[in-house]
Amino acid sequence: MDWTVGKMDAFIIKGKSSLSGEVDIHGAKNSALPILAATLLSGGVCVLENCPELSDVENAIEILKSLGCKVRREADRVIVDSESVSTCRVEPELMHKIRSSIVFMGALIGRTGCAHLSFPGGCELGPRPIDIHINSLKRLGVVIDEKHGHFSCTTPNGVNGVTLNLPFPSVGATENIIMAAVTSQGTTKIHNAAREPEIVDLANFLNRCGANIYGAGEGVITIDGVHQLHGCTHRIIPDRIEAATYMAAAAVTGSTITLNNVISDHIEPVYYVFREAGCSIRTYKNKLLIQSPERLKRVKLIRTLVYPGFPTDAQAPVMAMLTVANGTSMFIETIFQNRYKHVDELIKMGANIKTEERVAVVEGVKSLYGAKVAATDLRSGAALVIAGLAAKGETTVTNVYHIDRGYEQLTENLRKLGADIYRTTIGE
Ligand code: UD1
Numbered sequence: 001m002d003w004t005v006g007k008m009d010a011f012i013i014k015g016k017s018s019l020s021g022e023v024d025i026h027g028a029k030n031s032a033l034p035i036l037a038a039t040l041l042s043g044g045v046c047v048l049e050n051c052p053e054l055s056d057v058e059n060a061i062e063i064l065k066s067l068g069c070k071v072r073r074e075a076d077r078v079i080v081d082s083e084s085v086s087t088c089r090v091e092p093e094l095m096h097k098i099r100s101s102i103v104f105m106g107a108l109i110g111r112t113g114c115a116h117l118s119f120p121g122g123c124e125l126g127p128r129p130i131d132i133h134i135n136s137l138k139r140l141g142v143v144i145d146e147k148h149g150h151f152s153c154t155t156p157n158g159v160n161g162v163t164l165n166l167p168f169p170s171v172g173a174t175e176n177i178i179m180a181a182v183t184s185q186g187t188t189k190i191h192n193a194a195r196e197p198e199i200v201d202l203a204n205f206l207n208r209c210g211a212n213i214y215g216a217g218e219g220v221i222t223i224d225g226v227h228q229l230h231g232c233t234h235r236i237i238p239d240r241i242e243a244a245t246y247m248a249a250a251a252v253t254g255s256t257i258t259l260n261n262v263i264s265d266h267i268e269p270v271y272y273v274f275r276e277a278g279c280s281i282r283t284y285k286n287k288l289l290i291q292s293p294e295r296l297k298r299v300k301l302i303r304t305l306v307y308p309g310f311p312t313d314a315q316a317p318v319m320a321m322l323t324v325a326n327g328t329s330m331f332i333e334t335i336f337q338n339r340y341k342h343v344d345e346l347i348k349m350g351a352n353i354k355t356e357e358r359v360a361v362v363e364g365v366k367s368l369y370g371a372k373v374a375a376t377d378l379r380s381g382a383a384l385v386i387a388g389l390a391a392k393g394e395t396t397v398t399n400v401y402h403i404d405r406g407y408e409q410l411t412e413n414l415r416k417l418g419a420d421i422y423r424t425t426i427g428e
Contacts, residue, residue: 011397013388014420019255025243026052026408027236031201033100034175036060037107039080042209044231051078056405059098089116106176115153132173161186169194182211184225193221196307197266201237208232240266244314245382248321251292252390259288298327316342316383323351325364333358342380345373370394375402
């Protein structure tokens, strides 16, 4: 797919259709990206199954190719041969295309002992500092020289195991530390490590490649450095945020749908919100059935937290869903400073939302109305689609390239469920 096309693409949604049927959840973007970077460490052939076809993933593949890896895609499998890595420099244009490219820092250090790359720069969700990444890598013995947003990382004395206490359980920092430490000398302990399922997936992948990582998914991760890794085959976990988004689509339209290929434990942190809103959720094996009432009830308080708390990535789609609930819902966003960009767009559609700093108060309205709105980031884009499904009349969502970063075949899947939504190209 040519992802540049998405720049001028829009979604047109005619709301109020009821949804039914089943939807297959894809592999998790936030697992695929660090695991693709981690294939560098193997020095061999890695087969990643259930790897979603998304612009962010394709950009990560471009970075791997630019470093000398041979990469090919066969349907949902991506095969990476990282034997012939020829450089530790990632060009700024490639770094800019994908915000999470920062995880290549730890992977390159672990593989080659050096990394030259730039910071992805200004951000959609407010400042996204990487001080925890940098300070932790320095403690492992990496010498980091920063000039004008460019980082030169070298390891004159190798990477040496150490005990780290993170000031915040950052997902990206935990991933970078793990990747820099797997082939280090000695043992690294990460206290206050991120516990997200994507961290566990990364550790499982690396352990399959011969690493010795213990405790992923818990607060303390131990990494015993090994001399060398090898290739492996690994299946990426299902995307818990994509799942939560389809649940919001069902809830906002008063529908009953089944999600296939989910790990319900990973989605559990969002269940209470849907249940408090009046939905019933049943899970069996890798399926989830959600049944929704005709009108949702308000949810008293949703506070975004690190895993296993309510995920910040589900905040925008769930807020869109609660704009039409009966009563007043409150959100507190504790993870990112500027994650209410969807609010102004939802207000254009008739939502009644007030925000102050990290708090948003959503007074449910009877109905939203179709409008022309713009996605400002990935999850805000998903929120506007959810709102469009519930709105009277036609909604046009522009800037859908943001949505393409994280949702595979969103319009096709929603259409199969019965929604009236299609992608079109609009003039500049
Ligand atoms: C990852 C996810 C993102 C998700 C987020 C939180 C990927 C590709 N992205 O992002 O979708 O929303 O986890 O679950 O996996 N922070 C610092 N200093 C640092 C690092 C982080 O202050 O060095 C702060 C950030 O500004 C932010 C908070 O910590 O406020 C969370 O960031 P982090 O957990 O690192 O998220 P990401 O890895 O960027």
